[in-house]
Amino acid sequence: MLTATEKQEIDHEISLVPYKKASVIEALKIVQQHRGWVSDESVEAIADYLEISPAEVDSVATFYNLIFRRPVGRHVILLCDSISCYVMGYRALHKALEEKLHIRMGETSTDERFTLLPNVCLGCCDHAPALMIDKDLYSDVEPAMLDDILNKYA
Amino acid sequence: MLNTMERPLTRNIHPDRPPLNLKEYEMTGGYAAVRKVCGGGMSPAALQKLVQDSNLKGRGGAGFNTGIKWSLIPMDDKATHPKYLIANADEMEPGTFKDRLLLEGNPHQLIEGMILAAYAIQAEVSYVFLRWAYHKAADLIRKSIQEAYDAGYLGKDILGSGFHLDMHLHTGVGRYMCGEETALLNALEGKRATPRAKPPFPQISGLFGKPTIVNNVETLCCVPHIVNNGADWFKGLSYSEDGGTKLYGVSGKVKRPGTWELPMGVTMRELIEEHAGGMKNGFELKGVLPGGASTDFLTTQHLDIKMDYKSVTAAGSRLGTGTMIVMDSGTCPVGFVHNLQHFFAQESCGWCTPCREGLPWVEKILLSFEKGEGTPEDLELLHMHTQFLGPGNTFCALAPGAMEPLQSALKYFRDDFEKHIEHKKCPYD
Numbered sequence: 001m002l003t004a005t006e007k008q009e010i011d012h013e014i015s016l017v018p019y020k021k022a023s024v025i026e027a028l029k030i031v032q033q034h035r036g037w038v039s040d041e042s043v044e045a046i047a048d049y050l051e052i053s054p055a056e057v058d059s060v061a062t063f064y065n066l067i068f069r070r071p072v073g074r075h076v077i078l079l080c081d082s083i084s085c086y087v088m089g090y091r092a093l094h095k096a097l098e099e100k101l102h103i104r105m106g107e108t109s110t111d112e113r114f115t116l117l118p119n120v121c122l123g124c125c126d127h128a129p130a131l132m133i134d135k136d137l138y139s140d141v142e143p144a145m146l147d148d149i150l151n152k153y154a
Numbered sequence: 155m156l157n158t159m160e161r162p163l164t165r166n167i168h169p170d171r172p173p174l175n176l177k178e179y180e181m182t183g184g185y186a187a188v189r190k191v192c193g194g195g196m197s198p199a200a201l202q203k204l205v206q207d208s209n210l211k212g213r214g215g216a217g218f219n220t221g222i223k224w225s226l227i228p229m230d231d232k233a234t235h236p237k238y239l240i241a242n243a244d245e246m247e248p249g250t251f252k253d254r255l256l257l258e259g260n261p262h263q264l265i266e267g268m269i270l271a272a273y274a275i276q277a278e279v280s281y282v283f284l285r286w287a288y289h290k291a292a293d294l295i296r297k298s299i300q301e302a303y304d305a306g307y308l309g310k311d312i313l314g315s316g317f318h319l320d321m322h323l324h325t326g327v328g329r330y331m332c333g334e335e336t337a338l339l340n341a342l343e344g345k346r347a348t349p350r351a352k353p354p355f356p357q358i359s360g361l362f363g364k365p366t367i368v369n370n371v372e373t374l375c376c377v378p379h380i381v382n383n384g385a386d387w388f389k390g391l392s393y394s395e396d397g398g399t400k401l402y403g404v405s406g407k408v409k410r411p412g413t414w415e416l417p418m419g420v421t422m423r424e425l426i427e428e429h430a431g432g433m434k435n436g437f438e439l440k441g442v443l444p445g446g447a448s449t450d451f452l453t454t455q456h457l458d459i460k461m462d463y464k465s466v467t468a469a470g471s472r473l474g475t476g477t478m479i480v481m482d483s484g485t486c487p488v489g490f491v492h493n494l495q496h497f498f499a500q501e502s503c504g505w506c507t508p509c510r511e512g513l514p515w516v517e518k519i520l521l522s523f524e525k526g527e528g529t530p531e532d533l534e535l536l537h538m539h540t541q542f543l544g545p546g547n548t549f550c551a552l553a554p555g556a557m558e559p560l561q562s563a564l565k566y567f568r569d570d571f572e573k574h575i576e577h578k579k580c581p582y583d
Contacts, residue, residue: 122287
């Protein structure tokens with residue numbers, strides 16, 4: 001079931017497009033914003049609300065890498081693995097993060113504090129390597145800086 | 155250093171200060187171009203002609219004349235409505251960071267360019283299609299669009315001209331494919347971002363089946379300056395036949411990576427040695443991707459070519475986005491290309507078979523080289539893929555773009571591939 005707030009926000013998106021179905025990406029974003037991720041139940045609720053099949057919603061949800069179809073931690077670390085960051089030290093950051101958080105890329109720490117995900121180019125190539133935690137961009141990152149950065153997130 | 159008139163797009167961008175608000179933007183001459191055309195100073199047809207004459211070419215990578223692109227929109231009474239104007243701000247080409255400067259540095263300049271482009275094609279609805287990661291830009295654009303509505307530059311009957319335009323911000327949820335203009339349209343319609351068959355071209359049947367123009371951010375930011383100063387002035391900014399300035403960027407192991415607005419057609423040498431300060435101590439230049447991940451390598455023998463559409467193409471690559479990635483002597487070309495192919499394989503939308511199946515295959519072969527398991531037959535297999543996945547064999551330009559750095563790496567750095575076979579390990583480890 002969608003909450004009243006979620007429905008209200010989705011209704012606004014529907015009002016901007018010619019037909020309901022066109023707002024499915026916005027609906028997924030809205031649900032993820034409120035719930036952290038998009039469960040099977042959420043997919044069904046969105047499908048019901050937009051009058052399309054759950055498979056149609058899921059085909060869109062699974063296409064876009066920043067719609068999370070599995071639970072994530074309280075904070076999501078997106079580590080840029082594209083070419084400029086690769087040249088400037090991505091591999092050292094990757095190794096250091098996996099060691100510090102005791103998880104592999106794609107996993108969530110046991111305390112559910114962090115999920116570590118690879119991400120394509122963050123558009124910060126002149127200050128590579130870069131990573132993003134939630135909405136915060138960190139650039140020119142060295143492994144020695146990671147403790148201070150991670151400590152900002154509870 | 156160039157005087158400020160010669161760098162129109164960035165002269166009011168100061169990274170250490172917040173961007174200009176609407177009042178400040180107006181004080182620097184902002185929205186004068188909108189007042190001019192909406193005040194009866196220029197018809198839509200005249201604006202299309204002006205931009206065509208300025209020789210402004212699309213800054214997203216394809217390099218098509220912007221005015222000609224606009225001229226393919228139906229303008230007669232039979233045209234279906236609403237027509238759409240979309241700013242492609244999905245900047246996701248690896249190694250590209252030029253539009254972020256314009257989006258965060260002067261959002262009103264983009265909005266003004268969009269209003270003018272929409273006027274030229276008589277569009278009623280416009281979107282900024284912004285990539286998800288640009289959170290700061292999203293906040294600024296949302297605020298600036300509201301300011302433009304409040305000042306009467308957007309909405310109904312703009313400045314009493316009878317021209318209406320609404321503008322919305324759409325933030326994406328990932329996927330490189332969204333930068334391809336027809337895939338972007340599918341994403342805006344709430345679908346998977348797969349490319350569409352052309353024809354029909356978006357100008358005839360674009361967003362929701364209506365006439366649509368998609369232009370890159372940097373392209374749109376040029377338009378107010380062309381309206382204010384004329385086509386000849388714009389052409390005069392350039393060192394080449396392509397009009398205007400260009401935002402160039404350099405990343406990799408250079409002393410001062412960054413992005414600079416310079417006359418179209420400066421040399422690669424000037425960019426790397428003067429603006430980027432040359433290579434970091436202890437590193438030598440080995441290769442350059444001149445315009446993003448999907449452009450062919452150039453090497454030290456090409457340093458004196460002009461960075462414009464024609465010259466870079468003549469040298470065997472593409473200007474692309476104009477933001478170059480430098481490969482230094484300490485970076486393994488095989489590992490470098492493996493990283494690129496991992497990206498392309500992951501970002502393939504899966505719509506057509508050669509791209510969906512071929513790119514992961516290429517990625518696996520390159521991984522085997524890195525592990526020291528590559529064979530001479532693998533080298534031939536890689537070469538074969540550069541043809542199988544080349545232009546004409548796939549639905550869109552993703553896989554052919556992916557093959558550009560691979561085919562040129564096989565040409566210029568073949569000995570590095572051979573050393574991996576010979577030594578059964580990466581010689582750079």
